[in-house]
Amino acid sequence: MTEKISFTINGEYRSVEIDEEMMVIDVIRDVLDLTGTKRGCDNATCGTCVIVMNGKAVKSCNTPASKMQGANILTIEGLAKGMELHPIQKAIAESGAVQCGFCTPGIVMELHALLESKPDASETELSNALNKHLCRCTGYEPIRDGALIAQQLIRERMTEKA
Amino acid sequence: MAYKYLGKSYIRPDAINKVTGKAVFLDDIRLPGMLHAAILRPKYAHARILSIDTSEAEKCPGVVKVVTGKGCTYRYGDNIRDLVPMAIDKVRHIGEPVAAVIADTPRHAYAALDKIKVEYDPLPVYIDARQAMSEDAVLIHEELGEYWHLPTLNPKPGTNIANVYHLKKGRGEEGFEEADVIIEGEFNYPFGSCAALEPHGSIVWFKEDRTIEIWSSSICPFIIRDDIAHSYGVPVSDVRVHIPDIGGCFGYKSDITVEQTIAWIASFVPGRPVKWVASRKEDITSTLLAHGIRTVMKIGAKRDGKLVALKTTVYHSGGAYSDTAVNVTIAATHNSTGPYEFEHCDLTGYTVYTNTPPVGAFRGYGHPEPQFATERMMDMLARKLNMDPFELRRKNYLREGSTNSLGERMWKSNGDMQACAERVQQIVFGKPKEKQEDDQFYYGRGFAALMKSPKGAPFSTKGCYMKMNIDGSVSVNMGGAEVGQGLRTVVRQIAAEALKIPPEKVRCYNEIDTQFSPYEWQTIGSMFTMQGGRAIVRAAEKLIQGLKKTAAQVLRTDEDYLEYDGEYVYLRSDPSIRVPVTQLARGYITDNGITIGDLAQSVADARLPRYSNPDQNGQGNLGVTYTFGAQAAEIRIEKKTGRIYVDHFASVFDVGQVINPIQIRGTVLGGVLMGLGAALYEEVKFDEEGRILNPHYFQYHIPTYKEAPQQTIEFIETPDPIGAFGARGIGEHPVIGVPPAILNAIYDAIGVDFYEIPVTPEKIKQALEARTEKEYA
Numbered sequence A: 001m002t003e004k005i006s007f008t009i010n011g012e013y014r015s016v017e018i019d020e021e022m023m024v025i026d027v028i029r030d031v032l033d034l035t036g037t038k039r040g041c042d043n044a045t046c047g048t049c050v051i052v053m054n055g056k057a058v059k060s061c062n063t064p065a066s067k068m069q070g071a072n073i074l075t076i077e078g079l080a081k082g083m084e085l086h087p088i089q090k091a092i093a094e095s096g097a098v099q100c101g102f103c104t105p106g107i108v109m110e111l112h113a114l115l116e117s118k119p120d121a122s123e124t125e126l127s128n129a130l131n132k133h134l135c136r137c138t139g140y141e142p143i144r145d146g147a148l149i150a151q152q153l154i155r156e157r158m159t160e161k162a
Numbered sequence B: 001m002a003y004k005y006l007g008k009s010y011i012r013p014d015a016i017n018k019v020t021g022k023a024v025f026l027d028d029i030r031l032p033g034m035l036h037a038a039i040l041r042p043k044y045a046h047a048r049i050l051s052i053d054t055s056e057a058e059k060c061p062g063v064v065k066v067v068t069g070k071g072c073t074y075r076y077g078d079n080i081r082d083l084v085p086m087a088i089d090k091v092r093h094i095g096e097p098v099a100a101v102i103a104d105t106p107r108h109a110y111a112a113l114d115k116i117k118v119e120y121d122p123l124p125v126y127i128d129a130r131q132a133m134s135e136d137a138v139l140i141h142e143e144l145g146e147y148w149h150l151p152t153l154n155p156k157p158g159t160n161i162a163n164v165y166h167l168k169k170g171r172g173e174e175g176f177e178e179a180d181v182i183i184e185g186e187f188n189y190p191f192g193s194c195a196a197l198e199p200h201g202s203i204v205w206f207k208e209d210r211t212i213e214i215w216s217s218s219i220c221p222f223i224i225r226d227d228i229a230h231s232y233g234v235p236v237s238d239v240r241v242h243i244p245d246i247g248g249c250f251g252y253k254s255d256i257t258v259e260q261t262i263a264w265i266a267s268f269v270p271g272r273p274v275k276w277v278a279s280r281k282e283d284i285t286s287t288l289l290a291h292g293i294r295t296v297m298k299i300g301a302k303r304d305g306k307l308v309a310l311k312t313t314v315y316h317s318g319g320a321y322s323d324t325a326v327n328v329t330i331a332a333t334h335n336s337t338g339p340y341e342f343e344h345c346d347l348t349g350y351t352v353y354t355n356t357p358p359v360g361a362f363r364g365y366g367h368p369e370p371q372f373a374t375e376r377m378m379d380m381l382a383r384k385l386n387m388d389p390f391e392l393r394r395k396n397y398l399r400e401g402s403t404n405s406l407g408e409r410m411w412k413s414n415g416d417m418q419a420c421a422e423r424v425q426q427i428v429f430g431k432p433k434e435k436q437e438d439d440q441f442y443y444g445r446g447f448a449a450l451m452k453s454p455k456g457a458p459f460s461t462k463g464c465y466m467k468m469n470i471d472g473s474v475s476v477n478m479g480g481a482e483v484g485q486g487l488r489t490v491v492r493q494i495a496a497e498a499l500k501i502p503p504e505k506v507r508c509y510n511e512i513d514t515q516f517s518p519y520e521w522q523t524i525g526s527m528f529t530m531q532g533g534r535a536i537v538r539a540a541e542k543l544i545q546g547l548k549k550t551a552a553q554v555l556r557t558d559e560d561y562l563e564y565d566g567e568y569v570y571l572r573s574d575p576s577i578r579v580p581v582t583q584l585a586r587g588y589i590t591d592n593g594i595t596i597g598d599l600a601q602s603v604a605d606a607r608l609p610r611y612s613n614p615d616q617n618g619q620g621n622l623g624v625t626y627t628f629g630a631q632a633a634e635i636r637i638e639k640k641t642g643r644i645y646v647d648h649f650a651s652v653f654d655v656g657q658v659i660n661p662i663q664i665r666g667t668v669l670g671g672v673l674m675g676l677g678a679a680l681y682e683e684v685k686f687d688e689e690g691r692i693l694n695p696h697y698f699q700y701h702i703p704t705y706k707e708a709p710q711q712t713i714e715f716i717e718t719p720d721p722i723g724a725f726g727a728r729g730i731g732e733h734p735v736i737g738v739p740p741a742i743l744n745a746i747y748d749a750i751g752v753d754f755y756e757i758p759v760t761p762e763k764i765k766q767a768l769e770a771r772t773e774k775e776y777a
Helices: A024-031 A087-094 A104-117 A123-130 A141-161 B015-019 B106-113 B172-178 B221-232 B258-266 B280-285 B326-334 B368-385 B389-396 B417-429 B487-499 B528-554 B661-680 B738-750 B761-776
Strands: A002-009 A012-019 A050-053 A056-059 A072-074 B035-040 B047-053 B063-068 B099-103 B117-122 B161-169 B181-192 B201-206 B212-216 B239-243 B274-277 B290-301 B307-319 B344-353 B441-452 B462-468 B474-478 B506-508 B562-564 B568-571 B574-580 B601-606 B627-638 B644-654 B710-716
Touching (some): A012 A024, A050 A104, A056 A104, A087 A104, A087 B015, A123 A141, A141 B661, B099 B106, B172 B290, B181 B368, B212 B221, B212 B258, B221 B239, B221 B258, B290 B326, B326 B344, B326 B368, B368 B389, B368 B738, B417 B441, B462 B528, B474 B487, B487 B528, B644 B661, B661 B710, B738 B761
Parallel strands (some): A002 A072, B035 B274, B474 B506
Antiparallel strands (some): A050 A072, B063 B099, B201 B212, B201 B274, B441 B627, B562 B568, B627 B644
């Protein structure tokens, strides 16, 4: 059974055909070739597949593709504006939070969902968000550092705008 | 020593691609006409295959071909050629490939897998080495005597023993006659998984022009190239292996593993690339496992604490194929001394065939497992001698003038073990413990010292190609696999320092391609910075020499009168007589267009100097370089739950020279957390039939954000004579001391000795209950 769905992804309107057993990650990686979103486990444990859907961090590996209908979706490819990195990307790149980089897209998207809606997120909220992601390389400390720098950059950006 | 570009935290060149999602990992590669494979795993961990019926699977939608091991005539392996790409008449472990479906999509391939019917005749299953060593054990490899193996290995045909390694130093076991005190213990470091976030995978393409093209998430492209060429009888130059970005390795993506299986599958559909990527379950059940090492240890000492004799027996459950385990066993055996000098050693390591997936490299490569025993035993010995454990260790550390088990003499330039230990002691034990317990918790502190050498090989060289461009920028091309350790940053900084140009002017390779990359054995053993770094320095020296040679013609003088500063080659006696390097890069073009001199490019490589095979005593120049370190844990044990919280962890290593502070801290942070996982959570569990009970992240728990301790990390810099600018290896070392430090802290907290890891809350609660019973008995 195929079904046609339409949605906005990274600011572009797209219309695709899906099978009923497809998950969001299948559409993103295999139909749209947006390979920045990663698959690291079989059962929604590792967090590498996290994207932002209607402003919320969502595990794309266990979200049915039909949920994309009418949604506004953001993946890691949609954050930078041309050559200009999003503050979260900049902070994560500079804090030492990137080693192998396989968990990075999911973590960046998790932070995006949190900090863009709640720039004043508490340390507990940050830590609850990051605790949903596995990283085997960094010992997490540089990821925390990056998240805190990102939060600072986002706050500064808001002050500049105000 | 002060360097211009070393010791500074430059951002890694691959960070931007990784935060924008543009880094290309194996599963991100799409090729025209690409097919997908799914692999059938057996129902039994040890069984004869009676029949395989693929007829139903062949009729499924999208299926192009169904493949079995029938007709496979070759075996492969780098150390013992005992591996088959797909089971032929027998399965030896639960993750072994039995058959495969090639289809247009992964979904179609997996759907057809269920339709393959296999009949088995089950055989007895052995999980632990000592079960498989029993006299009446069924042979896992009846053909062991026929396998090609390295001349340094010693398999025992007619048994399940794949290799025995023995080392004798001094009087061996007779040395215990000189001991006043003897202690013994048995320790277990169970099976683990590297569990990198990116599962292993490969793409293989047998092309119509008779070349074979391969992509793999592996750190040994040249081994894959050579091995596949050998198996398929084609010239090595006709096999081309690409290595894209790798999402973590930690050991199990070294050596040739899944690539031969995917090649076998792809060989049935020539002309079409075939991709296979492990599910998480397959990553744990069918690629390399880790550890599986029992260490039986006996230490003899004088009354004053001077160590005299060590007897170690390493029982390594090597899995169904031992090609990848044999060298881990050897490393575990001769490194079981830890960072101490014993005058007499009697060390034996058995690599034993068992019915688990093959066991191979894990960060630390045979060092964490026996040194877990050594470091626990040092604390126990100190108690027995009624001696301060720091004093006991200090008396026996390897230092200038002492010799290790291999008979290698230690020099000052090997690093300062004692300085590392003293610093950690100061950080963690510098002030008295605040409290032993309160209503909720017991408190403990524990220490461990450690050492690690690489596990080299005679041909373990690393190459470097370097070329200077017409704007003076430099491209560096190497065969080192970037798994996250940050070697591209290291390449950039070392090349910048050696060439006296800013790192921004050095661009280093992204992917490895055996057609264009210089040879590298494998990116293993924490050797890239020191060995690869030396190759860079050598290449830079050659390149500078080449520039001088051309400049000597331009300036009409002799090469040895010239100096180089990164921008110019100039006359030492009169620096105003000079030529810019930008005019030398393609040779020097004179006014009338006649060009003289050579392209500014160079080739170099570096290996461990005088690395050798073991002699008849198992000794020799097998270590060559050492990194020493010390670690300590401060923990809390929750009385109600038995849960262990690591509040603070300290590490100090003598790394010779810090190249990049933010990266080296990252290496230690991650390594310590990995060691913490081993100490408290991680064990790949088997049932009696050889099935893996926890092949998923939600079952095989790796440490999470909230479980990461606060860490203090420092470095001592005693320059190394081999490594570039004095740097030595650090990649694996941070894992080694973590379990013994934590278990020593557990003893400090509750007075209970643990001999195996992981120490789970259940084990703590049992121990506390047993302790209470004893008190009231």
